[in-house]
Amino acid sequence: MADRPKRVEFREEGPREGFQIEKTIFPLEQRVQLVEALAETGLHHIQVASFVSPKHVPQMADSEAFFAAIRKKPGVHYAGLWLNEQGFHRAKATPGVDLSGKISLYASNAFAQKNNGCTAQEMAERQRRWLELYDEAGVKPEFAIIMAAFGCNYEGEIPPDRVVAMAKFAQGICAERGHKLPAVFLADTMGWGNPDQTRRLVGMVRDALPDVRIGLHLHDTRGIGTANVMAALDMGVDFFDSSVAGLGGCPFAAHGDAGAAGNVCTEDLVFMCHELGIETGIDLEALVECAKMAERIIGRRLNGRVMHAGSLAKYRAPKREAA
Amino acid sequence: MADRPKRVEFREEGPREGFQIEKTIFPLEQRVQLVEALAETGLHHIQVASFVSPKHVPQMADSEAFFAAIRKKPGVHYAGLWLNEQGFHRAKATPGVDLSGKISLYASNAFAQKNNGCTAQEMAERQRRWLELYDEAGVKPEFAIIMAAFGCNYEGEIPPDRVVAMAKFAQGICAERGHKLPAVFLADTMGWGNPDQTRRLVGMVRDALPDVRIGLHLHDTRGIGTANVMAALDMGVDFFDSSVAGLGGCPFAAHGDAGAAGNVCTEDLVFMCHELGIETGIDLEALVECAKMAERIIGRRLNGRVMHAGSLAKYRAPKREAA
Numbered sequence: 001m002a003d004r005p006k007r008v009e010f011r012e013e014g015p016r017e018g019f020q021i022e023k024t025i026f027p028l029e030q031r032v033q034l035v036e037a038l039a040e041t042g043l044h045h046i047q048v049a050s051f052v053s054p055k056h057v058p059q060m061a062d063s064e065a066f067f068a069a070i071r072k073k074p075g076v077h078y079a080g081l082w083l084n085e086q087g088f089h090r091a092k093a094t095p096g097v098d099l100s101g102k103i104s105l106y107a108s109n110a111f112a113q114k115n116n117g118c119t120a121q122e123m124a125e126r127q128r129r130w131l132e133l134y135d136e137a138g139v140k141p142e143f144a145i146i147m148a149a150f151g152c153n154y155e156g157e158i159p160p161d162r163v164v165a166m167a168k169f170a171q172g173i174c175a176e177r178g179h180k181l182p183a184v185f186l187a188d189t190m191g192w193g194n195p196d197q198t199r200r201l202v203g204m205v206r207d208a209l210p211d212v213r214i215g216l217h218l219h220d221t222r223g224i225g226t227a228n229v230m231a232a233l234d235m236g237v238d239f240f241d242s243s244v245a246g247l248g249g250c251p252f253a254a255h256g257d258a259g260a261a262g263n264v265c266t267e268d269l270v271f272m273c274h275e276l277g278i279e280t281g282i283d284l285e286a287l288v289e290c291a292k293m294a295e296r297i298i299g300r301r302l303n304g305r306v307m308h309a310g311s312l313a314k315y316r317a318p319k320r321e322a323a
Numbered sequence: 324m325a326d327r328p329k330r331v332e333f334r335e336e337g338p339r340e341g342f343q344i345e346k347t348i349f350p351l352e353q354r355v356q357l358v359e360a361l362a363e364t365g366l367h368h369i370q371v372a373s374f375v376s377p378k379h380v381p382q383m384a385d386s387e388a389f390f391a392a393i394r395k396k397p398g399v400h401y402a403g404l405w406l407n408e409q410g411f412h413r414a415k416a417t418p419g420v421d422l423s424g425k426i427s428l429y430a431s432n433a434f435a436q437k438n439n440g441c442t443a444q445e446m447a448e449r450q451r452r453w454l455e456l457y458d459e460a461g462v463k464p465e466f467a468i469i470m471a472a473f474g475c476n477y478e479g480e481i482p483p484d485r486v487v488a489m490a491k492f493a494q495g496i497c498a499e500r501g502h503k504l505p506a507v508f509l510a511d512t513m514g515w516g517n518p519d520q521t522r523r524l525v526g527m528v529r530d531a532l533p534d535v536r537i538g539l540h541l542h543d544t545r546g547i548g549t550a551n552v553m554a555a556l557d558m559g560v561d562f563f564d565s566s567v568a569g570l571g572g573c574p575f576a577a578h579g580d581a582g583a584a585g586n587v588c589t590e591d592l593v594f595m596c597h598e599l600g601i602e603t604g605i606d607l608e609a610l611v612e613c614a615k616m617a618e619r620i621i622g623r624r625l626n627g628r629v630m631h632a633g634s635l636a637k638y639r640a641p642k643r644e645a646a
Contacts, residue, residue: 272547
């Protein structure tokens with residue numbers, strides 16, 4: 001616990017992860033309302049939408065209009081996701097998109113094929129071109145993400161050495177262009193992680209890249225997401241992707257059941273951090289209201305727990321009426 | 324992690340916790356079918372039903388018939404819950420009920436009033452009489468449970484000293500009658516616990532009662548149940564109450580939303596233990612089938628995650644068709 005951070009940063013993934021997995025395309029104004037409400041909670045980074053094939057992900061076909069419609073709050077980054085050059089060009093042409101220079105890598109070849117139609121190595125090589133495009137656009141590399149870093153439904157166990165090699169590769173191609181890689185996110189895309197593995201993988205990546213901030217992108221596919229976050233906190237990890245109400249799931253990650261495959265839930269993690277005395281800069285009660293809004297939009301019970309049970313704030317005030 | 328147990332024992336609470344919280348009274352044969360299937364998973368302790376007021380908990384009015392209908396598997400304990408003398412007499416008169424000599428205590432006065440209609444101190448004093456009844460019935464004290472040990476919606480924070488005092492009281496009244504108290508369960512009845520508090524409370528109770536096995540009865544009210552279990556495992560705790568599919572919630576614990584208030588989920592915890600190399604003696608795949616059965620009976624999506632996503636077993640076999 002000596003390594004535990006004093007403050008943790010969350011990147012909110014709910015709008016993209018959540019609306020992308022649903023079969024329904026929800027009205028633009030409802031999605032805008034959710035993003036605007038999230039921006040008022042103290043979250044500084046919100047992933048709004050994907051710039052991916054409208055054929056494969058029709059839910060994200062109106063990403064340009066979606067970004068345009070959001071009333072932007074100063075100091076909040078509104079991010080978009082892309083998986084190829086074309087997507088980056090769309091994002092770049094869209095006003096208000098935070099072009100956080102992202103390096104996308106796969107620890108699983110089979111998942112790279114499913115999600116990106118290329119091998120993990122081909123995807124890695126393409127990142128050199130992405131960095132070139134970023135330089136042209138005046139965008140600095142901000143983070144690398146290594147997908148399926150904890151295991152893969154298509155490939156099985158993923159050797160941690162491969163994850164470390166991918167992280168070093170990302171650092172190397174940044175250095176080639178004179179850039180420092182600020183952060184690497186390890187993504188448990190298909191919910192394979194456990195607390196010991198989290199500790200081990202974080203430790204190995206940190207040993208290999210001591211100057212790079214480590215972030216985690218976890219899915220609570222098997223109910224132990226918060227235990228994994230806890231293990232990461234104890235390793236000093238202070239940077240997490242998460243989704244309000246536990247929204248989400250990747251449509252190509254073969255979780256089997258979309259409803260069970262969401263990201264770790266932002267407000268549940270914020271609750272845990274606050275209970276542990278870790279700052280987040282987030283107004284938990286406002287975030288719970290966002291989770292309820294997401295539930296109203298989606299129209300079914302979502303996975304978050306604090307959104308249904310409430311935080312402990314109201315119970316801590318003295319209860320005069322009782323006993 | 325040096326303290327982490329090699330083997331963990333689960334007491335299954337799903338049948339009682341789950342069917343008690345529902346407004347519907349489910350057909351006896353369905354409940355019997357679930358209990359019988361649970362007994363085939365390797366679980367050795369199943370809490371089947373309550374012997375409580377049929378007026379307040381009509382779902383448990385047929386506990387005698389329920390116990391009678393179960394085909395008992397040798398080596399499995401079929402437990403019943405009681406909260407007063409009358410309940411114990413009913414349990415004793417029911418063939419097949421494991422009369423596990425339980426001592427019931429409250430760390431919260433206000434919750435004792437709500438749940439038991441007496442003060443915490445009155446409840447504690449009554450335990451002397453319970454032990455007398457146990458002696459008369461030839462039942463040895465098996466465990467004490469301290470309810471609302473982590474915090475109380477009616478009373479607020481619960482001083483850990485009060486929990487320790489209750490645990491020592493239980494040990495003391497056992498000693499008065501020449502008995503050793505084998506175990507004490509700390510119950511987070513209303514989902515207040517966090518990992519640090521879990522460590523602290525377990526540590527304090529262990530320091531005060533070094534020879535007593537510590538168990539935890541946790542509710543995953545706020546989504547951090549598995550993180551709390553993980554903290555307990557790292558403290559050497561090897562005894563947990565849990566519910567298949569995350570069933571449950573106490574009708575008088577004012578969780579606000581029954582669906583969010585279930586116990587920690589047995590199969591998710593078994594999954595986590597197995598991933599960590601901790602034995603449970605439980606067949607995870609058989610348990611997942613029980614969770615699905617519970618979902619079919621209850622008729623709505625339940626909180627368990629592994630039951631929806633599946634374990635990792637099928638993905639670990641080599642995948643020849645994929646890249």
